Amino acid sequence: MTASLKAIDGSADLPVLMNDLARSARAAARALAVAPTAQKNRALAAMERAIRAGTPAILAANAEDVAEVRSNGATSAFIDRLTLTEARVHAMADGIRVIHDIADPVGAVTESWQRPNGMTIERVRVPLGVVAVIFESRPNVAADAGVLCLKSGNAVILRGGSDSFRSCRAIHECLVQGLREAGLPEAAITLVPTRDRAAVGLLLTGLNGGVDVIVPRGGKSLVARVEAEARVPVFAHLEGVNHTYIDHAAKLDMAKSIVLNAKMRRPGVCGATETLLIDRAVAGTHLKPLVEMLIDAGCEVRGDAAVQQADARVKPATDEDWDTEYEDAIISARVVDGVDDALAHIRDHGSHHTDAIVTEDVAVAAKFLNEVDSAIVLHNASTQFADGGEFGFGAEIGIATGKFHARGPVGAEQLTSFKYRIHGTGQTRP
Amino acid sequence: MTASLKAIDGSADLPVLMNDLARSARAAARALAVAPTAQKNRALAAMERAIRAGTPAILAANAEDVAEVRSNGATSAFIDRLTLTEARVHAMADGIRVIHDIADPVGAVTESWQRPNGMTIERVRVPLGVVAVIFESRPNVAADAGVLCLKSGNAVILRGGSDSFRSCRAIHECLVQGLREAGLPEAAITLVPTRDRAAVGLLLTGLNGGVDVIVPRGGKSLVARVEAEARVPVFAHLEGVNHTYIDHAAKLDMAKSIVLNAKMRRPGVCGATETLLIDRAVAGTHLKPLVEMLIDAGCEVRGDAAVQQADARVKPATDEDWDTEYEDAIISARVVDGVDDALAHIRDHGSHHTDAIVTEDVAVAAKFLNEVDSAIVLHNASTQFADGGEFGFGAEIGIATGKFHARGPVGAEQLTSFKYRIHGTGQTRP
Incomplete structure (x- = not known):
């Protein structure tokens, strides 16, 4: 041979x-x-x-x-x-x-x-x-x-x-x-x-x-x-630095199941969430349960100061973390001041792949889906749905993150x- | 100033x-x-x-x-x-x-x-x-x-x-x-x-x-x-080396009005026909009237041997002519052996812009429209319709001849x- x-x-x-x-x-x-x-x-x-x-x-x-x-x-x-x-x-x-x-x-x-x-x-x-x-x-x-x-x-x-x-x-x-x-x-x-x-x-x-x-x-x-x-x-399928944003009007139960799935179902796929953004308005009620859930599930959490306060096991996030596709059981987490701050973070650090919002406020959801410039934007669903099979395409050859010709599942x-x-x-x- | x-x-x-x-x-x-x-x-x-x-x-x-x-x-x-x-x-x-x-x-x-x-x-x-x-x-x-x-x-x-x-x-x-x-x-x-x-x-x-x-x-x-x-x-809008093919089942009157328009309405636009292909099966009846009409309308005709025989004013075509976008009142003309020969000529010399067939035979028309690999393919209509306004797009920024993202009128x-x-x-x- x-x-x-x-x-x-x-x-x-x-x-x-x-x-x-x-x-x-x-x-x-x-x-x-x-x-x-x-x-x-x-x-x-x-x-x-x-x-x-x-x-x-x-x-x-x-x-x-x-x-x-x-x-x-x-x-x-x-x-x-x-x-x-x-x-x-x-x-x-x-x-x-x-x-x-x-x-x-x-x-x-x-x-x-x-x-x-x-x-x-x-x-x-x-x-x-x-x-x-x-x-x-x-x-x-x-x-x-x-x-x-x-x-x-x-x-x-x-x-x-x-x-x-x-x-x-x-x-x-x-x-x-x-x-x-x-x-x-x-x-x-x-x-x-x-x-x-x-x-x-x-x-x-x-x-x-x-x-x-x-x-x-x-x-x-x-x-x-x-x-x-x-x-x-x-x-080209560039990296998926994907975000899930927990809005002020997010139900905690839904936020928990979506975030757990979006990060931990298969941490290595390109549709996995890499950064969790939480609206300051619900940080008091939602932050600690979400962080605890992730860490208890075996996920390393790297957070800003506010997130670090929620659980002693949170590690400090560096500037680099916000731009990192971990492809692993690691998530970065930040508290933001409402949807506009979330949009600004995604604009500065996202990779135009897949981003999600969890909220019961349809106006905020519409704004998020309209303004996030990514191939796939989701409201109240897991970023792990970024997949041609899940779209009903039968199969795909990859997820395109550019805007020319093909975008999303190819x-x-x-x-x-x-x-x-x-x-x-x-x-x-x- | x-x-x-x-x-x-x-x-x-x-x-x-x-x-x-x-x-x-x-x-x-x-x-x-x-x-x-x-x-x-x-x-x-x-x-x-x-x-x-x-x-x-x-x-x-x-x-x-x-x-x-x-x-x-x-x-x-x-x-x-x-x-x-x-x-x-x-x-x-x-x-x-x-x-x-x-x-x-x-x-x-x-x-x-x-x-x-x-x-x-x-x-x-x-x-x-x-x-x-x-x-x-x-x-x-x-x-x-x-x-x-x-x-x-x-x-x-x-x-x-x-x-x-x-x-x-x-x-x-x-x-x-x-x-x-x-x-x-x-x-x-x-x-x-x-x-x-x-x-x-x-x-x-x-x-x-x-x-x-x-x-x-x-x-x-x-x-x-x-x-x-x-x-x-x-x-990119590459050149329009466009063809009009006169099939064995073309009505002469329609062929004449389409060819005259396709070349002479505005010889300088990118949708103008640059090469006329005529099926040998109708060369006896259609070739001479088409060539005479073009020359009488002020168009220079550069033809192969068969076309030169149709009218003494026809100039001999060189190899280069078949690949040339004249953007002028000049046309190259060739007799071909049916639709397959026309398709082969267009494959070898076309620029994937706009090509037309004149025929009453719907099966031949379907074959031509299916097999010609151009942005715009027409049956019984002038190639000069290659224009965003004529498509109903209101306006265009050009005609794309590539296959990625945009094709045809942009x-x-x-x-x-x-x-x-x-x-x-x-x-x-x-």
Whole structure:
């Protein structure tokens, strides 16, 4: 195995290889753009079967990847992200089934109207073209991203972390089998067939127009590199420095259950609340119970002076805390002077991802939802709902924190563009 | 006047000045994002009045600009683009009235649904933020772009060609008067207050996050520079190498009126047809009448061998012709072998702008509209309908030929993004 990997590593002809891949992907994208829904779904069904049938081969390839990183001294968290189990492979197959079942966005007419001269104008969804997905150690992204791009009519070039190369290759073989069975071009889902890290830099150039958009899936350093270097559009998922604001008119019980869920359900997801803001008007009644609840649940609380007074176990927050995505059982907490002060804090420290208010005052809620400039704003609900599945999108390729094209959960629809289709009867412009 | 211009030219502190402008624009954008429709419309009505009342001052400033470029030996076409007349100033005011009257896109709920857990999710239009518009000699763009950005809740930084600086400044003063009368921040519409060309380069850097999107309005070299250098998203309007394909099932009369209009109504607009493709199946009956009609109307025809045989006045087309946007009374023409050959030609030579088919065969029309990868595809209508006004958008800031975010005519709606607004009753994620 090592020998066969070496043969495709560190190739001197990497730019040639990558440009060839992009050209094949472009040709596949043209075919996919006009492929009927039934044909794409046949491929998806075949992929699901191939993944289930290929579970032993996927697990064997994964075991080799895991053995290699273990011998190189990887952390247990890293090994956990890389490791596949039978359950994880089956979850991958289940995910393909979900994508099979969602509506095909391509060809959907989202608006149509008639002009006074009798012409009809339709706005129709079309695929974007060639999507490059750059990810890190989690091999399941190869399946998740591959099938979501396929459903939305896009060709995809997958580039996983070199540590998960064998796992991705085994998964990719199952996806290609599905394409083959449905008569779709194999280049519709391409895995960069080398561990050479220079391939990422080449993808970021856009390969002379061969790549239409780049989706980074990974940690901050990967996303930051992609944003800084990419010469084509990026659907970037920046960090989620998310806030839950407990307003003067918040019910304590609701505040407690929302805050506990928003932070502690899964502290490491991007929709987790990182900062708790409490209106001074209810600090006397709400602050202590909320802080105690969090600490008792195993959460470290880093607070301003007022929050520190509520419980002796609170640690002092530094300036840095307000800008930190902990991705862990840690929360920063501050008392603010009403909704305007909360809005100012979020404007100065938020990351335009997801922010929530807990209040019974509908006017304050409307103000908060209107003025917070984040992809997702919630009233009386947990920030952990920031997820394509929870939105009903079936699946997502990430949460976009920019405002261009996609924003929030990037599902199949967000992976499309549109065109205007006009039907006339000989109209000319006066 | 020259002295006062000099004072703000070539400033050593240009980066400081530009960053200050961007910071003020950002603050204005925050205010605009939550400004009620009525307030924005009050500003627009006041701007219209100010432009009408300020016509003499605008014309006087314009006369100075024109005198300067004339003494520098500008071409008559350049002088024509720069020159304002009373009629052109009134057209500018009329354009502001149109924008006043269109619907406010901000706050519009484009989708809403309820989740099984009772939460409602709304997708709501929000402004993009700060738009930088970089344009060339036509001073009316200052008004057109300024008011369209205002209506869509965005702050705008306008940077016109240095030759039109005095004209733009006079127009800008009227716009600012409107903002002032309505109590909106003056920085909502900012004109870069210097002719220093280095200002463009600074805008293209995005001014440290101060600019969210750049809209170039001008010729190919400007657009190419912006696309190559910009470090923020660009709504680029590339050239319109547009095709009209005359299918085997085209009625000759309809083909003639559409082709004549598509090329000759205004040969210089971006929606003009540049290449005529004729199905070999009807070349015997349709080619000669179409070519004669065009030449008789004053259009130069550059054709392949078959087209040259149709009329002795046809000039031979070179390889370059198929990729050329003439913006003039010139057309290239080719005989193709049916719709597949037409699609291949458009794929190889088109610019993803606007393409039309003339046919009575609905299946062929559907295939053409489905497979041509252009922002606007038309069946039995003139390509010159590629215009925001003709779409019913009221106005546009350009035609986007990319697939990201905006595509086709960029009107008020395309200058917005969206957010997800979620209302719950205490929901937490299982």
